[in-house]
Amino acid sequence: MPTDSFTHTGAIELAEGETPAIRFNRIVKRFGDHTVLDGLDFTVRKGDRVTLIGPSGSGKTTILRLVMTLEESQDGYILIDDKPLTHIEKDGKRVALKDKHRSQMRKRIGMVFQQFNLFPN
Numbered sequence: 001m002p003t004d005s006f007t008h009t010g011a012i013e014l015a016e017g018e019t020p021a022i023r024f025n026r027i028v029k030r031f032g033d034h035t036v037l038d039g040l041d042f043t044v045r046k047g048d049r050v051t052l053i054g055p056s057g058s059g060k061t062t063i064l065r066l067v068m069t070l071e072e073s074q075d076g077y078i079l080i081d082d083k084p085l086t087h088i089e090k091d092g093k094r095v096a097l098k099d100k101h102r103s104q105m106r107k108r109i110g111m112v113f114q115q116f117n118l119f120p121n
Ligand SMILES: Nc1ncnc2c1ncn2[C@@H]1O[C@H](COP(=O)(O)OP(=O)(O)O)[C@@H](O)[C@H]1O
Pocket: 031, 034, 036, 054, 055, 056, 057, 058, 059, 060, 061, 062, 063
């Protein structure tokens, strides 16, 4: 694995009929010329606790921001509970879903900020 971008995280074999909590399907994320995620396939099973490990700048936060819809990918698809998060494939084309759909999806996802001063003391 290159140190500056995620390309592969290890395939997970799903049982027949098993729907993962999170699925990244060939996700491409660029900031300008800098490709951070280069066709990332990434699956999280329901009930799993997953740790993203990698050097600073390798794209860990970008993955989480994509799940939160705080970033938008340039290609690929993200499914949450088997439902498309921001885009669907329609007639071979990548189609953006409406804001209403996105906000409904976002209600199902929570996050805790890294530098939230919950306990200042
Ligand atoms: N908003 C942004 N604009 C430009 N580059 C960004 C932006 N956010 C992240 N990056 C770049 O994307 C890469 C991955 O960043 P990030 O996901 O924060 O890595 P990590 O969390 O693994 O340290 C880094 O090279 C970072 O500089």
